[in-house]
Amino acid sequence: xxxxxxxxxxxxxxxxxxxLKAKFGYGEWVRLDHVSSDSANMMKNDxxxxxVECNCWDPRKxxxxxxxxxxxxxxxxTIPVLFSYWAKPSDTFWLSKILNDHIADIVDxxxxxxxxxxxxxxxxxxxxxxxxxxxxxxxxxxGIQIGSNINGKNLNDADFLPIFEAASDLGASIFVHPWDIxxxxxxxxxxxxxxxxxxAETSRAICSLLFGGIFEKFPNLRFAFAHGGGSFLATIxxxxxxxxxxxxxxxxxNNIDPVDYLNKFxxxxxxxxxxxxxxxxxxxxxxxxxxxxxxxxxxxxxxPGELIEQSKxxxxxxxxxxxxxxxxxxxxxxxxxx
Numbered sequence: 001x002x003x004x005x006x007x008x009x010x011x012x013x014x015x016x017x018x019x020l021k022a023k024f025g026y027g028e029w030v031r032l033d034h035v036s037s038d039s040a041n042m043m044k045n046d047x048x049x050x051x052v053e054c055n056c057w058d059p060r061k062x063x064x065x066x067x068x069x070x071x072x073x074x075x076x077x078t079i080p081v082l083f084s085y086w087a088k089p090s091d092t093f094w095l096s097k098i099l100n101d102h103i104a105d106i107v108d109x110x111x112x113x114x115x116x117x118x119x120x121x122x123x124x125x126x127x128x129x130x131x132x133x134x135x136x137x138x139x140x141x142x143g144i145q146i147g148s149n150i151n152g153k154n155l156n157d158a159d160f161l162p163i164f165e166a167a168s169d170l171g172a173s174i175f176v177h178p179w180d181i182x183x184x185x186x187x188x189x190x191x192x193x194x195x196x197x198x199x200a201e202t203s204r205a206i207c208s209l210l211f212g213g214i215f216e217k218f219p220n221l222r223f224a225f226a227h228g229g230g231s232f233l234a235t236i237x238x239x240x241x242x243x244x245x246x247x248x249x250x251x252x253x254n255n256i257d258p259v260d261y262l263n264k265f266x267x268x269x270x271x272x273x274x275x276x277x278x279x280x281x282x283x284x285x286x287x288x289x290x291x292x293x294x295x296x297x298x299x300x301x302x303x304p305g306e307l308i309e310q311s312k313x314x315x316x317x318x319x320x321x322x323x324x325x326x327x328x329x330x331x332x333x334x335x336x337x338x
Contacts, residue, residue: 007075
């Protein structure tokens with residue numbers, strides 16, 4: 001019998017987000033223009049970006065909706081558009097602290113319903129490590145969320161090694177979410193950056209970490225990837241074949257087969273299709289898939305875990321996907337929320 005649901009992929013924003021463009025005097029910062037007590041427009045560089053509802057910032061509304069869908073615990077992370085890696089490092093550092101403190105306050109209010117993941121100024125390794133240490137040691141977070149690339153640099157870039165080393169030492173879980181989509185300028189119709197670009201971005205991140213030897217350098221790091229790992233698992237045959245036929249291009253930093261890493265990281269369950277979910281299980285096993293809904297956004301799963309719960313998967317597999325694997329990824333005991 002399923003007793004718990006933990007959703008590792010949910011996003012949140014402070015209701016009273018400061019006017020960052022007014023504060024810093026430059027850039028495509030995000031702000032919230034509230035149009036009612038229950039809704040707001042996210043504005044980016046003074047242009048409309050997205051309409052959001054109060055479940056984006058109100059923890060009580062989130063809990064009401066969690067109760068309606070039998071979600072016991074949400075793992076909270078910032079909305080990726082707020083990563084702000086493009087900005088001056090000191091400014092992103094300031095914003096990261098605001099966003100992380102907001103999440104920490106909510107977790108403190110409801111410690112059995114929410115878990116926090118921090119955001120970091122990844123464009124500056126010194127500041128990133130400083131905020132990572134604060135997240136883990138002072139805010140009691142269980143990990144961090146990072147983008148699939150940092151200002152065009154892939155995640156195996158040497159600049160990020162000190163951050164990964166610190167995350168490994170601190171026991172931080174790492175959730176990788178696509179952002180700053182490559183080729184987005186050529187995909188300005190049909191929502192293609194979200195439908196095509198995001199899956200490709202996530203595969204880019206996994207391949208960079210794999211080929212770049214990050215999984216070898218930091219074997220204890222616990223990575224999870226959004227949206228079922230994007231297009232990575234669907235194209236693992238091509239990736240593995242490329243590695244075999246062109247080792248001069250693919251194996252220059254790591255000579256271990258890509259398929260050998262399929263049980264070394266987690267992916268969330270957000271694939272919207274049972275055949276796709278079955279394929280994920282076949283490729284990575286039922287101990288490496290975690291419930292993730294992308295709450296509260298429309299491209300997410302409206303009833304988190306519904307695809308899993310309505311399937312004919314064995315009960316043990318359902319338990320793994322709905323909560324046990326999340327606890328493993330977060331390095332928490334199975335009785336943590338009891």
